[in-house]
Amino acid sequence: MQRQDIEAAVLLHAPNVTYATGFVPDATDASHANYRRAVAIVPVAGPARLFAHPSVNADPTSLDVLAESELWPELDDGMPQLHRVLHESIGDLEGRRIAVDAVTGAMARAGILDGADLVDASRVVGPARLCKTEDEVACIERAQILNERAMEIARQHCVPGARRSDVAGALLAELRRLGSDHNEIDPIFQVMSRRRTDGVVTDVGEVAFPTGIEDPEFAEGDLVWVDGGHGYEGYASDYGRTWIVGRDPNREERDCFERWKSIMGATIASVRPGATLADVARAATDANDGTRPWLAHFYVGHAVGLDSAEMPMVGSDLGDEFDAGFVLAEGMILVLEPIVWLDGVASYRAEEIVVVTADGARVLTSSPGYWPYAGSDDRLVPS
Amino acid sequence: MTSDALLTDRRDRVLAAMADADLDVLVLGRQDDANFAAGMHRLWTAGTRPFGAGCIVVRSTGRTHVLSSWDAGLPATMSVDDLYPATWNPRIMAGYLAEVPGLSTARRIGVDEVSPSFARAAARIAPGATVVPADDVIAAARCRKAPEEIELIRQSCAVARMGVEAVLKDPSDGIARAIIAMAAQGATIPSSAPSARSLPDGFTIDIGVIVDGYEGGIGGRFIAAGRVSRSKLPAACRAGATHRDLTLAATDANWLVRGLGMGFEKPVMNTRLGTGQVLEQGMVLSVSDGEHRDVVLVTAGEPEVLSIARAEETVERRES
Numbered sequence: 045m046q047r048q049d050i051e052a053a054v055l056l057h058a059p060n061v062t063y064a065t066g067f068v069p070d071a072t073d074a075s076h077a078n079y080r081r082a083v084a085i086v087p088v089a090g091p092a093r094l095f096a097h098p099s100v101n102a103d104p105t106s107l108d109v110l111a112e113s114e115l116w117p118e119l120d121d122g123m124p125q126l127h128r129v130l131h132e133s134i135g136d137l138e139g140r141r142i143a144v145d146a147v148t149g150a151m152a153r154a155g156i157l158d159g160a161d162l163v164d165a166s167r168v169v170g171p172a173r174l175c176k177t178e179d180e181v182a183c184i185e186r187a188q189i190l191n192e193r194a195m196e197i198a199r200q201h202c203v204p205g206a207r208r209s210d211v212a213g214a215l216l217a218e219l220r221r222l223g224s225d226h227n228e229i230d231p232i233f234q235v236m237s238r239r240r241t242d243g244v245v246t247d248v249g250e251v252a253f254p255t256g257i258e259d260p261e262f263a264e265g266d267l268v269w270v271d272g273g274h275g276y277e278g279y280a281s282d283y284g285r286t287w288i289v290g291r292d293p294n295r296e297e298r299d300c301f302e303r304w305k306s307i308m309g310a311t312i313a314s315v316r317p318g319a320t321l322a323d324v325a326r327a328a329t330d331a332n333d334g335t336r337p338w339l340a341h342f343y344v345g346h347a348v349g350l351d352s353a354e355m356p357m358v359g360s361d362l363g364d365e366f367d368a369g370f371v372l373a374e375g376m377i378l379v380l381e382p383i384v385w386l387d388g389v390a391s392y393r394a395e396e397i398v399v400v401t402a403d404g405a406r407v408l409t410s411s412p413g414y415w416p417y418a419g420s421d422d423r424l425v426p427s
Numbered sequence: 428m429t430s431d432a433l434l435t436d437r438r439d440r441v442l443a444a445m446a447d448a449d450l451d452v453l454v455l456g457r458q459d460d461a462n463f464a465a466g467m468h469r470l471w472t473a474g475t476r477p478f479g480a481g482c483i484v485v486r487s488t489g490r491t492h493v494l495s496s497w498d499a500g501l502p503a504t505m506s507v508d509d510l511y512p513a514t515w516n517p518r519i520m521a522g523y524l525a526e527v528p529g530l531s532t533a534r535r536i537g538v539d540e541v542s543p544s545f546a547r548a549a550a551r552i553a554p555g556a557t558v559v560p561a562d563d564v565i566a567a568a569r570c571r572k573a574p575e576e577i578e579l580i581r582q583s584c585a586v587a588r589m590g591v592e593a594v595l596k597d598p599s600d601g602i603a604r605a606i607i608a609m610a611a612q613g614a615t616i617p618s619s620a621p622s623a624r625s626l627p628d629g630f631t632i633d634i635g636v637i638v639d640g641y642e643g644g645i646g647g648r649f650i651a652a653g654r655v656s657r658s659k660l661p662a663a664c665r666a667g668a669t670h671r672d673l674t675l676a677a678t679d680a681n682w683l684v685r686g687l688g689m690g691f692e693k694p695v696m697n698t699r700l701g702t703g704q705v706l707e708q709g710m711v712l713s714v715s716d717g718e719h720r721d722v723v724l725v726t727a728g729e730p731e732v733l734s735i736a737r738a739e740e741t742v743e744r745r746e747s
Contacts, residue, residue, distance in 0.1 A: 122700070207613070
């Protein structure tokens with residue numbers, strides 16, 4: 045904020061509020077999350093003020109910020125109070141440079157921020173959130189370990205005759221038993237067709253994933269792309285694997301996995317401080333004989349933090365120039381997710397989270413098991 | 428499942444509300460607003476999202492356009508030509524938006540939220556347009572429920588009740604049991620955060636769930652034989668009821684009456700909020716009086732409590 049002459053940040057988007065204050069709102073449907081938003085007001089000289097609804101999952105009194113009673117930025121009725129606290133914290137807004145991440149209809153109608161020079165809060169919070177501290181990495185690792193443990197239970201339910209929703213229920217229940225009440229996505233267990241054109245495809249004819257809308261009954265031999273994430277202290281995990289329902293992989297499926305493993309190994313080996321995103325994308329592509337091993341609407345890697353997908357993104361449609369100009373630094377996180385697709389035969393997709401260390405990268409996982417392809421002692425890179 | 432007739436009805440309600448508010452285009456970033464207007468099934472994620480053009484409704488063409496790279500989940504009321512693909516690149520997104528028929532020539536564009544960068548992008552894409560807040564426009568369209576919406580909410584409430592029963596059946600495993608029981612009905616999306624606190628003689632439970640886009644929920648103090656908490660607040664939710672009427676009926680200072688449909692909706696009334704609000708026939712409300720919570724339909728006569736079972740009710744397992 046100091047570098048950009050921004051005098052205050054008004055934050056309404058949950059990950060930004062969490063970053064500024066430590067408060068983690070309940071993981072609820074977006075409609076509930078919008079109405080029951082926590083709000084953070086951060087003057088450049090500090091301290092951050094937090095206005096939060098009572099939460100089932102958090103105790104705001106434990107935080108080193110000023111925790112105050114809730115605001116209702118969705119409601120016209122909530123505007124007098126919001127106006128009052130903004131002026132207490134910032135004073136007259138006329139001509140002042142204020143960072144904000146959302147302006148609700150009620151705020152616009154009441155002219156709450158009129159006269160201020162508004163900029164996107166992502167310009168402030170985005171760069172601050174790029175490099176993770178040791179504590180942040182520990183939260184992501186903890187989230188990932190719990191996610192892996194719950195997925196171990198879920199996969200035991202992914203059997204012929206079970207539905208996606210049953211497996212999702214087993215996962216969500218196990219997360220709850222492990223003490224997590226912060227699931228962030230309706231878990232994905234998507235049955236993939238063997239031939240690209242037999243399934244749903246994107247506008248450019250690629251595999252559509254994750255559609256997240258069907259509740260299929262699994263049959264023996266189904267290839268299931270799995271993806272799920274929950275948060276620990278607000279920090280997200282990202283579990284990705286490919287499962288086969290009810291049987292061991294055949295030779296073609298195993299070959300597909302082995303190819304994926306060599307691509308993942310080469311991609312991880314390219315991650316180090318000073319490397320660019322383009323270097324990482326190139327390592328993945330070179331290991332796949334010159335073809336990009338990812339879907340055009342996505343990327344081969346993205347960061348995870350208080351958002352489940354955040355900057356930087358590797359190989360996205362931000363373009364090659366963006367990738368070439370973005371240099372990795374210690375503390376950055378990448379979730380790498382190459383895909384091997386042998387059309388008409390098999391596919392394999394899985395994800396690993398790595399943190400950029402002083403001289404390379406470390407995989408955040410307790411046991412990178414690749415059931416039913418390989419055991420938990422099967423390491424991608426020497427640890 | 429939601430019928431095509433309901434999807435058409437919802438879109439028509441949005442278009443009528445746009446006409447009343449003199450809006451040429453409505454840009455919706457909120458998932459629930461987009462789902463209401465377009466009815467396209469998409470992946471659910473928890474929590475707030477940064478504002479983006481998730482759905483665009485154009486009054487002159489009557490079309491809804493949705494951000495999606497594929498047609499899975501596309502309802503029969505939309506065409507594949509109504510989709511624009513996902514992108515991480517703001518310049519590419521601006522290009523997609525500029526191609527939406529009727530957007531670049533719009534005079535008045537309504538938004539359900541806005542960010543500084545979207546306001547700037549809109550000024551470039553539609554130079555002649557004024558961008559105005561329209562969260563109240565879509566809220567008004569959503570406020571009174573169609574009969575099919577009421578039945579969808581009733582079914583979601585029945586699923587939430589199964590969650591409560593599962594907690595009572597195996598109290599040692601609490602909410603995990605509720606999650607499994609509701610998932611067996613195909614329901615894996617929560618609305619509010621579920622809670623179950625044990626008491627000497629039972630449990631305080633509150634469960635909210637979204638099934639086929641519509642919310643259901645129930646809360647209260649329960650013993651093995653059923654719910655023992657009581658409240659006069661649901662019965663006070665009659666057409667014409669005022670803030671004062673609700674205040675008099677509530678037993679707990681911590682009462683909340685809010686709209687319920689495709690999630691949390693307007694109106695919102697508690698001790699401080701909604702003092703000028705009057706309840707209208709056709710509203711569905713989540714009515715909380717302390718730990719007790721019911722879902723209530725406001726009718727011309729006695730309010731109908733949708734969260735308690737009708738005698739003949741059976742819930743069939745959801746079709747895949």
